[in-house]
Amino acid sequence: MTPTIDTASDTASQDPWHDIRPYQDDEVAATLARLSEDKELLGALTRYRxxxxxxLMPRLSRSLASLVIKRETRGVTTVRDFQQRIAAYMQRMLRTSTDDFRVDGLDALDKDTAYLFIGNHRDISLDPAFVNYALYLSGRDTVRIAIGDNLLKKPYVTDLMRLNKSFIVPRSARGKRAMLAAYQNLSSYIRHSIQGDNHSIWMAQREGRAKDGIDVTDPAIIKMMTMAHRAENRKAPLGEAITELRLVPVSISYEYDPCDVQKARELKALKEDGGYEKSEFEDISSIVAGITGHKGRVHLRFGTPLDASFDTPDAVADEIDRQVLSGYHLFPSHYLALEALGESPELLDLGEVTEADRARFSARLAEVPDDLRSWWLRQYANPVLHCARSD
Structure with a gap:
């Protein structure tokens, strides 16, 4: 009798993070070949371009899109090759949709050391993309990016994200035991990436974007990150796990958010209707809008690594909040929104607001539907209020 070979368990024992980790170099060719024939991806590209x-000619348009993908990825055999192609698009995006991009604090971090960058979260794809671009410009390796499985509803989206060094955060696991096992595996992967592979990671400080402009770290994220260390040594102090992961808070500030109207619509629905139902492709639309929409000026600040002095997840979260808010750059759009709301005049700092800034702000506000304007203004005004309260 021929024994049955359990290939799934064999794979899991050799590669325990196979289902959540980014793709590796030996998986790139097959993934690109799969993407070049994916009807959903080809259809999405042709509907957009x-x-x-x-x-009128869906089959022909998909064939053309397939040829373009094959041409653009010719010679791409590694993840690094793929990301270098993306870097060219990123430079083009910066030129066309961003007026200025500034980075602070990165020079103080060792080039050859892996860090767990944990930042405020405003845009699904752009937040880690700008972190990656800053690292790329300074000659450093790019990060592995944490992305929720709620965004990976289409196989081609999963392929694209994992090609771009994303790893999967489980949010749809059913049952307490399944969720605990999934988070333990995730924590183990994060620890392995930092300590074993010496490869940096980017994670958001909480689940979902801060649609209201208020950045707050969820202590549950800290608990998840340190699960692997605590499982190995339950008596070890939390600070030991924190220093092992080399947590570095990161602040990102956009002068204008390309998804601000959509966020205002969602905030209004949540307040007035008690819920908001996303359309099937809304997350994908948000990604496209974020990449292509005008952002004005963008500021990115890397903080300092957390030490072993923190003994609770709440204390760690408070320090991340402190660094994120102290590094957050307030643009004229933030102050002009607060002025338009007529609140907290003592916090207004209009010394560097030019007439051109006012004109841009007024033009942008004029495009916002009347019933969403207060929600739109609140997104931009809240960072001024929140930063002031943290002082």
Whole structure:
């Protein structure tokens, strides 16, 4: 009798993070070949780039899109190759949709050391993309990016994200035991990336974007990150796990958020209707809007690594909040929104607000539907209020 070979358990024993980790170099060719024939991806690309042709000649338009993907990825055999192609698009995006991009604090971090960058979260794809671009410009390796499985509803999206060094955060596991096991595995992977692979990671300070402009760290994220260390040594102080992970808070500030109207709509629905139902492709639309929409000026600040002095997840979260808010750059758009709301005049700092700033702000506000304006203004005004309260 021929024994049955359990390939799934064999794979798990050799590669315990196979289902959540980013793709490796030996998986790139097959993934790109799969993407170049994926009908959903090809359809999405043609609807965006060739809307008329995609309606009238869908098969031909998909064939053209497939040829473009094959041409653009010719010679791409490693994850690094893939990211270098993305870097070219990133530079083009910066030129067309960003007026200025400044980075502070990165020079103080060792080039050859892996860090767990934990930052405020405003945009699904852009927050880690700007972190990656800053690292790329300084000659450092890019990060592995934590992304919730709620965003990976389409196989082609999962492939694209994992090609771009994303790893999967489980949010849809059913049952307490399944969720605990999933988070233990995730924590183990994060620890392995920092300590074993010496490869940096980016994570958001809480689940979901801060749609109201208020940045607060969820202590549950800290608990998850340190699970692997605590499982190995339950008596070890929390600070030991924190220093092992080399947590570095990161602040990102956008002068304008390309998804601000959509966020205002969601905030209004949550307040007035008690809930908000996303459309099937809304997350994908948010990614596209974030990449292509005008952002004005963008400021990125890397903080300092946390030490072993923190003994509770809440204390760690408070320090992350302190560094994120102290590093957050307030633009004219933030002060002009507070002025428009007529609140906290003592916090207004209009010394560097130019007439051009006012004109841009007024033009942007004029495009916002009347019923969403207060929600739109609140997104930009809240960082001024929140930063002031943290002082």
């Amino acid at each position: 060739l809307p008329r042709m995609s309606r």
